[in-house]
Amino acid sequence: MQPQIYKSEVFDMACRQFDIAADLLGLDPSLYERTKYPKRCMAVMCPIRMDSGEVRVFEGYRVQHHLSMGPTKGGLRFHPAVTLGEVAALSMWMSWKCALTGLPYGGAKGGVCVDTRDLSFGELERLSRRYMQEMISFVGPNTDIMAPDVGTNEQVMAWMMDTYANHVGNSVPAIVTGKPVSLGGSEGRREATGHGVAYLIKSYLNDLNIPLDEATVAIQGFGNVGSEAAVALNAFGIKVIAISDYYGGFYNAGGINILDAVAYVKAHGSLKGWKGGDSISNEDLLILECTVVVPAALERVIDENNAPKLRCRILAEAANGPTTNQADAILKQNKDIITIPDIFCNSGGVIVSYFEWVQDLQSLFWTREEVLNKMYKILDRAKIEIENQKKKLKCSRREAALTLGIKKVADAKAVRGLFP
Ligand SMILES: NC(=O)C1=CN([C@@H]2O[C@H](COP(=O)(O)OP(=O)(O)OC[C@H]3O[C@@H](n4cnc5c(N)ncnc54)[C@H](OP(=O)(O)O)[C@@H]3O)[C@@H](O)[C@H]2O)C=CC1
Numbered sequence: 359m360q361p362q363i364y365k366s367e368v369f370d371m372a373c374r375q376f377d378i379a380a381d382l383l384g385l386d387p388s389l390y391e392r393t394k395y396p397k398r399c400m401a402v403m404c405p406i407r408m409d410s411g412e413v414r415v416f417e418g419y420r421v422q423h424h425l426s427m428g429p430t431k432g433g434l435r436f437h438p439a440v441t442l443g444e445v446a447a448l449s450m451w452m453s454w455k456c457a458l459t460g461l462p463y464g465g466a467k468g469g470v471c472v473d474t475r476d477l478s479f480g481e482l483e484r485l486s487r488r489y490m491q492e493m494i495s496f497v498g499p500n501t502d503i504m505a506p507d508v509g510t511n512e513q514v515m516a517w518m519m520d521t522y523a524n525h526v527g528n529s530v531p532a533i534v535t536g537k538p539v540s541l542g543g544s545e546g547r548r549e550a551t552g553h554g555v556a557y558l559i560k561s562y563l564n565d566l567n568i569p570l571d572e573a574t575v576a577i578q579g580f581g582n583v584g585s586e587a588a589v590a591l592n593a594f595g596i597k598v599i600a601i602s603d604y605y606g607g608f609y610n611a612g613g614i615n616i617l618d619a620v621a622y623v624k625a626h627g628s629l630k631g632w633k634g635g636d637s638i639s640n641e642d643l644l645i646l647e648c649t650v651v652v653p654a655a656l657e658r659v660i661d662e663n664n665a666p667k668l669r670c671r672i673l674a675e676a677a678n679g680p681t682t683n684q685a686d687a688i689l690k691q692n693k694d695i696i697t698i699p700d701i702f703c704n705s706g707g708v709i710v711s712y713f714e715w716v717q718d719l720q721s722l723f724w725t726r727e728e729v730l731n732k733m734y735k736i737l738d739r740a741k742i743e744i745e746n747q748k749k750k751l752k753c754s755r756r757e758a759a760l761t762l763g764i765k766k767v768a769d770a771k772a773v774r775g776l777f778p
């Protein structure tokens with residue numbers, strides 16, 4: 359029976375993906391619900407004194423999907439659309455992602471329902487600290503390790519770590535990843551997710567025999583993941599022709615000046631008012647004629663209405679859950695489009711978070727080159743496994759990735775047995 363507390367479109371979507379993959383695997387019924395649903399969750403109310411003197415209370419959540427193979431791991435989202443159901447779905451995807459890439463973690467995710475655009479720097483700090491304070495009994499460097507996601511960043515992770523460290527009385531760098539390097543963060547973590555996305559795009563372009571300098575890319579979302587993917591694509595000599603954020607997008611057939619766009623966002627907080635291209639809506643960006651489309655913002659942006667209109671060769675899912683089940687069924691029939699599924703496409707982030715955690719635990723730090731090379735190796739290995747599984751099960755790439763991840767978790771649960 360599906361737990362009612364998580365009821366939402368996005369949770370249903372993650373459950374439907376699980377059902378399809380579990381059927382392909384012929385998953386033992388005794389493992390089905392144990393493997394599928396999140397293990398436990400925490401909901402907290404975070405009262406914050408605003409700069410005006412008023413007290414506002416924000417809802418926060420953390421969902422730990424499974425604890426069978428190590429601590430849980432996953433990002434923390436600050437966004438007005440956050441719900442417990444969304445966080446639960448994201449925690450499921452973290453589990454399959456970590457298992458697929460061979461990381462010794464279960465999945466987790468956290469979220470606070472807040473629009474950070476409405477907060478001052480001081481209010482953001484108080485909210486971040488209060489959330490961690492409320493979560494102290496639920497997380498730990500060997501229990502559940504947070505990282506940045508939508509609306510959070512290195513600074514938020516620094517406050518999280520400081521709050522936890524003040525509580526226990528000593529520095530605990532391994533409590534969060536995606537921290538500033540000066541606090542034990544890893545070289546390469548900031549760019550890892552976007553860089554991994556760009557690396558996989560390059561790899562699939564090579565498979566399609568499309569020369570890199572002939573490829574064109576449209577990216578929805580220009581935050582950490584979208585902008586770092588654009589920077590890495592640019593460095594690989596792959597032309598980005600459209601970018602966007604919450605306020606809308608920009609199109610330039612001659613190629614977006616990525617470094618200028620990044621500098622503009624750094625100075626102004628968003629792309630609003632930038633002059634680097636013609637205006638394009640977020641909806642039209644996804645159906646542009648180009649080689650690669652990269653959704654790098656939020657879930658469920660590709661649905662049954664726009665899926666038949668996609669005009670790309672590669673859909674690189676940098677965001678988590680950008681494609682609905684209905685759109686997925688449509689894309690499965692379209693043999694001209696390669697979908698690089700989210701749990702694989704954006705896994706560079708958690709892979710390097712794992713490296714950060716390992717470096718923190720051993721207090722021995724690696725160079726950016728070492729970090730990225732180790733990440734490439736894991737991505738290459740996962741790609742081979744996915745392509746083999748796709749052939750073996752005669753299924754889509756998403757189903758291949760999900761079955762690989764889900765099977766590892768189910769096998770671990772089976773061998774651990776039931777207690778008592
Ligand atoms: N950070 C990481 O390491 C990882 C992130 N991911 C996933 O990648 C995606 C992006 O995360 P991240 O880059 O960290 O988040 P950020 O908050 O850094 O960036 C989000 C971007 O999406 C834009 N955006 C927000 N709403 C919309 C909208 N309705 N239409 C178009 N764009 C919108 C934001 O615009 P604006 O700034 O104007 O609000 C911003 O450019 C998420 O799905 C996340 O779960 C996956 C793996 C790891």
Ligand SMILES: O=C(O)CCC(=O)C(=O)O
Pocket residue numbers: 431432433434452455503504505506507535536678704705707708709711
């Ligand atoms: O780096 C991490 O631990 C998690 C990143 C994340 O939230 C994700 O992969 O969706």
